[in-house]
Amino acid sequence: MTEKTIKIYSAKLISPQRVIDQAIVLIKNGKIADILEEDIEIPNAIHIDAKGKYLSPGFIDLHIHGGGGADFMDGEVEAFLKVAETHVKFGTTAMVATSLTSDKANLLNTLKVYEEAHLKNKRGAAFLGLHIEGPYFSMNQRGAQDPRYIRDPDPDEYREIVQSSNAIVRWSAAPERKGAIEFGRYLRQHNIIPSVAHTDAIYEEVVEAFENGYTLATHLYSAMSSVTRKNAFRYAGVIEAAFLIDEMDVEIIADGVHLPAPLLKLVYKIKGPDRIALITDAMRGAAMPPGPSILGSKENGLAVIVEDDVAKLPDRSSFAGSVATADRLLRTMVNVAEVPLVEAVKMLSYTPARIMNVLDRKGSISVGKDADLVIFDADFNIHYTLVNGVVLYERT
Template sequence: MLKIINGTIITPGEIIHGGSIVIDNGKIVALSNAPIDLPCEEVIDARGLYVAPGFIDMHVHGGGGYDFMDGTVEAFLGIAETHVRYGTTAMYPTTLTSEVSDLFATLDSYKEANRQNSRGAQLMGMHLEGPYFALSQRGAQDPKYIRNPDPAEYEKILDYSDDIVRWSAAPELPGAIEFGRYVRSKGKVLALAHTDAVYEEVLEGFNNGYTLATHFYSAMSGVTRRNAFRYAGAIEAGYLIDEMDVEAIADGIHLPAPLLKLICKIKGPDRVALVTDAMRGAGMPEGESILGNIHTGLKVIIEDGVAKLPDRSGFAGSVATADRLVRTMINDAGVPLQEAVKMMTQNPARIMGVNATKGELAAGKDADIVLFDAQVNIRMTMVAGDIKHRVEIEDRIPG
C-alpha cells in the first residue's frame, strides 16, 4: 500500500486541502480531507502540491523524436515514456493517412508495445485518423493516401485488429454515413475530421454516430458559400449541436486565447476535451523534424512552439504536452483550475468510455495520479499505482 498525504486534491466536486489518498494494488482505496490511519509501505508527502487525476490524451501522434507511424515497438515505448513526464497517464496512439500495409505494421507494433510497456503512459487503444478525408481540408496529411470510404477496406481493417477504439473521418464523403454506422456497430468511437461538410451534413453525420469533432477548428469548414447561398460549416455545427463533444489543441497557437474562450463559453466545461495532437517534436528541441513515418514522412520545421510546413505557410502539427494544455487553459483562456483539469481527465474518459475506471480521483478508480505545482509543472506521475516519473518534491504551496 502507498499513501499520499498533505495534498491539494482536485476532485470533480471540490478541492481538498491537506487531503490524503491511499492506494493498493493499483487502485485508489481511500480518499479523505484528513489523515487516513492505514499502514502503508510508502508515504509520499505532497507538501501542498496539487494532486489530480492522470491526464488522458485521446489524440497523440508522437513525441521524444518518435512517431507512431514509424511502425516500431521502440517508437511506441519512446512516445509513452516521453509524455508520462508531462502528466499523461493514458494515451490513444493516433495514425496518419497511409497505405493499409503500413497501418497494419503500426497495429502490430502497438500490440507488442502494449505487452512491453512498463515505463510510460498506458496505451489505451488505437485511434485511426483517416484516410477518409476531404482533400480540400487535408492539412498536413499526405494527399496521395486520401480516399473515400470503401467497405472492403474498412471492414478488413477492423477485422485485422481489436485494438482500434476510435476512427476519425469526414462525414460528407460518399459512403461516409454507411462507414459511420459500421464503425459504431463495432463499438468504436466515431469522430468527424478534415471535413468540408456544411451544417446539414454534419447533423446527418451526428445522427449516425459522428459525435466528436476532431481538433476543433483545425482542418474544418466554417461559414461558406455554395451557388451564392451562405451555409454554416462544421465549426458552426459543432457549436449548434449541444451534444457534440469537441477536441481542443490548447497550445495557444493552433487555438489562440480568444478562440479557446469562445469554445468554452459556448460548449461549456463538460463538452471540451484537451488533446495534444503532438507529433514527434514534442519534448524535443526546436529545428527540423518529420511528420509521420521517419523514412517517408513530411519534413517540417519546429519553431515558436509549433510544427510548421517547410514554407511556413501553415501548421504541420503540435508539439504540445498535456501540462502545457492545462496551463494554457488557465493562463490564457481564464478557465478555473478544476475545469481545465476536467477537460484533460474526466471528459476524455467519458468520451472514450473508460470513465468507470479513469478520469477522477475516487475510491475504486485506477490510481492514475499526477502531482503538480501552481504553474502546472509536473512533479510526479503515477500509472496504476506505479510511479513512472518523479522529481524532487520541495516545500511549495500552490498559490
C-alpha cells in the same frame, strides 16, 4: 506477496467539482483504496508528501502522434514505448495512439505493432487503443496529411482493418465523402467512435453524420469548414454544427498556438467542460529542441520545421502538428483562456475518460478506480506521475 500501500498526503485534491485541501489518498494494488480528510497511521506504507501541491487525476490524451523524437507511424515497438515514456513526464497517464493518413498495409502494420507495444509498455502512459486519423478526408482540408493516400471510404478496406484488431477505439473521417455515413454506422456497430475531421462538410451533412454515430469533432477549428457561400447563399459549416449540436463532443489543441485565447474562450463558453477534451495532437517534436523534424514515419514522412512552439510546413504556410505536452494544455487553459483550474483539469481527465468509455476506471480520483495520478505545483510543473499506482516520474 501483497503490494504495499502508498499514502499520498498534504495534497490539494482536484475532484470534478472542487479542490479539497489537505486530502490523503491511499493506493493499494494499483487502485485508489481510500480518500481521507483526516490523517491516519498506515503501518509500512510508502509515503509521498505532496507538500501542499495539487493532486490531480492523470491526464488523458485522446489524440497524440508522437514525442521525444518518435512517432507511432515509425512502425516500431520502441517508438510506441518512447512516446509513452516521454509524455508520462508531463502528466499524461493514458493516451490514444494516433496514426496518420497512409495506405492499408501501413495501417495494418501499425495495429500489429501497437498490440505488441501495449503488452510491453511498463514505464509510460497507458495505451487506451488506436485512433486512425484518415485516410477518408477532404482533399481541400487535408492540412499536412499526405494527399497520395486520401480517398473515399472503401467497405472492403475498412472492414478488413477493423476485423484485423480489437485495438481500434476511434476513427476520424470527413462525413461528406461518398460512403462515409455507412462507414460511421459500421464503426458504431463495432464500438468504435467515428469522429468528424479534415472536412468541408456543411451543417446539414454534420447533422446526418451525428445521427449516424459521429459524436466527436476532431481538433475543432483545425482543418474543418466554417461559413461558406455557394451561389450567393451562406451555409454553416462543421464548426457551427459542433456548436449547435449540444450533444456533440469536441477536442481542441489547447497549446495557445493552434487556437488563440479568443477562440479557446469561445469554445469553452459554448461547449463547456463536459463536452471538451484537451488534446496535444503532438508529433515527434514534442519535448525535443526546435529545428528540422518529420511528421509521420521517419522513413517516408513529411519534412517539417519546429519553431515558435509549433511544427510548420517548410514553407511556413501551415501548421504541421503540435509539439505540446499535457502540462502546457493545462497551463494555457488556466492562464490564457482564464478557465477555472477544476474545469481545466476536468477537460484533461474526466471528460476524455467519459468520451472513451473508460470513466468506470479512469478520469477522476475515486475509490476503486486506477491510481493514475499527477502531482503538480501552482506553475503547473509536474512533480509526480503515477500510472496504476506505480511512480513512473518523479521530479528531481
